Amino acid sequence: MLSQRATRIKPSPTLAIDSKAKAMKASGIDVINFGVGEPDFDTPEHIKEAAVKAMKDGFTKYTPVGGIDALKDAIIEKFKSDNGLSYNREEIIVSCGAKHSLYNIAQALYGPGDEVIIPSPYWVSYPDQVLLNDATPVIVKTFESDSFMIRPEVLENAVTKKTKALILNSPSNPTGMIYNRETLGKIAELAVKHNFYIISDEIYEKLIYDGARHVSIASLGDEVKGKTLVVNGLSKSHAMTGWRLGYAAGPADIIKAMTNIQSQSTSNPTSITQKAAVEALTGPQDFIDEMLREFDQRRRYIVSELSALDHISCAMPSGAFYAFPNTSRIYGRRYGDKTISSSGDLALYLLEEAKVALVHGQAFGDDDYIRLSYATSLEDIRKGIERIREALSKLEVQG
Ligand code: PMP
Ligand code: GLU
Numbered sequence: 001m002l003s004q005r006a007t008r009i010k011p012s013p014t015l016a017i018d019s020k021a022k023a024m025k026a027s028g029i030d031v032i033n034f035g036v037g038e039p040d041f042d043t044p045e046h047i048k049e050a051a052v053k054a055m056k057d058g059f060t061k062y063t064p065v066g067g068i069d070a071l072k073d074a075i076i077e078k079f080k081s082d083n084g085l086s087y088n089r090e091e092i093i094v095s096c097g098a099k100h101s102l103y104n105i106a107q108a109l110y111g112p113g114d115e116v117i118i119p120s121p122y123w124v125s126y127p128d129q130v131l132l133n134d135a136t137p138v139i140v141k142t143f144e145s146d147s148f149m150i151r152p153e154v155l156e157n158a159v160t161k162k163t164k165a166l167i168l169n170s171p172s173n174p175t176g177m178i179y180n181r182e183t184l185g186k187i188a189e190l191a192v193k194h195n196f197y198i199i200s201d202e203i204y205e206k207l208i209y210d211g212a213r214h215v216s217i218a219s220l221g222d223e224v225k226g227k228t229l230v231v232n233g234l235s236k237s238h239a240m241t242g243w244r245l246g247y248a249a250g251p252a253d254i255i256k257a258m259t260n261i262q263s264q265s266t267s268n269p270t271s272i273t274q275k276a277a278v279e280a281l282t283g284p285q286d287f288i289d290e291m292l293r294e295f296d297q298r299r300r301y302i303v304s305e306l307s308a309l310d311h312i313s314c315a316m317p318s319g320a321f322y323a324f325p326n327t328s329r330i331y332g333r334r335y336g337d338k339t340i341s342s343s344g345d346l347a348l349y350l351l352e353e354a355k356v357a358l359v360h361g362q363a364f365g366d367d368d369y370i371r372l373s374y375a376t377s378l379e380d381i382r383k384g385i386e387r388i389r390e391a392l393s394k395l396e397v398q399g
Contacts, residue, residue: 009128013363017347021357032384034372035357037173037322039239041294043276044287047238050279054272063268066259067094067247071274074281075247082205083216085225090252093259094277096269098203098233098246103129104258105199105229105248110135114164119150120365121324123173123201127365135164139365144315144326148175152186159190165197168217171204174364174371175324176317178208184217188224198228203246206237206288208319209296218249226251236320237288238280243273295321298374298381305385306372309392321375327361328368333395340395343367354391356384 018036025031054060066072072092079085095101106129110116114135118126119142127137140158142148155166168187170179179187191198198217205214218228233246248258268274299317306314306325314325333340335353340346343360347370350356361369374381 005132005134008131012128013124014359017357017359020351024355024357029355031351031355031357032380032387033357033376034374034384035359037236037320037373038241038375039236039291039321040375040377041239041287041291043239043243044280044284046283047240047276047280050283051272051276054275059271059275061271063271063274065263065268066255067092067269068271068274068278071278071281074278075249078281079230079249083230084219085216085230085249087249088252091255092247092249093255093262094245094247094269094274095258095262096244096246096266097235098201098231099125100244100262100266100269101231101233101246101248101258102126102199102201103132104261105231105254106130106133106135107261108254108257109197110164113162115160115162116164117155117158117166117196118365119148119155119166119168121148121172121174121361121369122167122365123169124363126167126169136162138163141366144175148172148177149179149183150187152183152190155187156190156194159194159196163194163196165199166191167199167201169201171208171214171317171319173204173320174322174359174361174369176320176322178212178214178318179217181215181220184215185220188217188220191227192223196227198224199231200228201231203231203233203236204320205232207292207295207321209292209299210318212318214319229254234277234280239287239291240276240280243270243276245269245273245277295374298376298378299323301378302372302374302381302385305381309385309389311392321373323372323374324361324369325372326368327370330392330395332398334398335395339398343370346370350388350391353394354384354387356387356391 021031021033072089110133112134115138116130117138120139130137218225229250231248234240302323311329312325347360359371
């Protein structure tokens with residue numbers, strides 16, 4: 001029989017939809033994939049070369065569990081120059097992806113009786129990682145009219161004696177919104193006052209538009225820095241999803257516990273990837289600007305096209321590479337003998353009828369929306385939107 005914890009969770013819906021879309025494609029079906037959040041750019045050549053060199057040099061053995069010093073130093077330098085944060089090596093851990101760093105945090109901090117506050121819409125893995133560690137996710141809804149930022153007074157109401165942590169994600173997957181400094185300041189005060197940790201997932205930090213600024217909540221003062229674990233990684237910024245490299249920074253005792261957990265579970269992140277990561281962080285960064293220009297063009301295009309569809313509204317996201325349109329006015333419409341009553345029904349209808357893969361809002365805790373990743377070519381976006389338009393025009397009003 002399976003463990004209780006294994007039965008509490010579901011597979012990552014974003015990865016599940018991606019697999020389904022890729023399987024349909026492999027079987028010859030022409031699917032447009034807006035499903036997974038993965039840059040469609042290749043990893044820059046100079047980063048690949050660093051990995052090849054590492055291999056040729058025989059850097060193919062175990063490394064220290066929490067990462068090699070050269071990489072920790074590159075991460076320390078990144079925090080200093082990008083975020084105005086100063087850490088030492090004992091306050092840094094390198095893991096097999098940001099997801100793995102988040103999981104190490106969950107293992108190190110959460111346990112039975114603990115509550116972890118997660119503003120919704122949330123990234124799919126947060127609640128399940130809490131459940132895997134026998135704690136309780138406390139979902140607090142946020143609203144488009146507040147740019148999907150949790151209101152500090154609402155957060156304070158959700159805090160109890162059991163609150164262990166708050167998970168923040170800015171820029172956000174799936175909404176693309178960015179927290180402003182003022183709101184972060186109020187949240188920081190609450191964390192200090194009520195003594196809970198902030199898990200700040202900043203993996204989309206580099207993907208921001210219109211001159212917006214990313215602020216790390218840990219940079220707002222020493223007290224909040226002592227309560228914050230900052231998580232970041234190279235998957236999105238350097239188009240390195242398959243390399244599996246993420247990292248976290250925070251209080252030394254927690255980082256040490258996470259390193260112990262890692263030493264008993266995965267050991268070090270791949271040695272070759274670590275060398276590539278040093279190059280990614282310390283080498284030329286102009287690739288990011290090029291990628292960003294391309295994403296920005298797609299962002300404007302997809303949002304204006306989605307907004308032009310009947311019964312759909314779509315706010316302009318300030319970061320990441322997702323459009324998050326409100327589709328609730330479509331619910332209740334029918335095709336044949338079926339009714340579309342939820343984002344899940346709509347996503348399934350679009351996959352089957354229009355051959356367009358995207359993620360239902362339910363996966364992110366908000367059924368009123370769907371998520372489209374625009375990390376795909378403009379040509380595919382144009383085709384995909386056209387297919388959606390046609391499929392939606394076939395729906396009939398109930399009655
Ligand atoms: N956090 C967020 C918000 C994400 O969208 C992702 C994407 N997979 C991750 C963490 C994990 O990224 P990775 O494990 O590839 O570093
Ligand atoms: N973060 C990406 C997404 O939301 C990758 C999928 C995943 O890691 O679950 O699509």
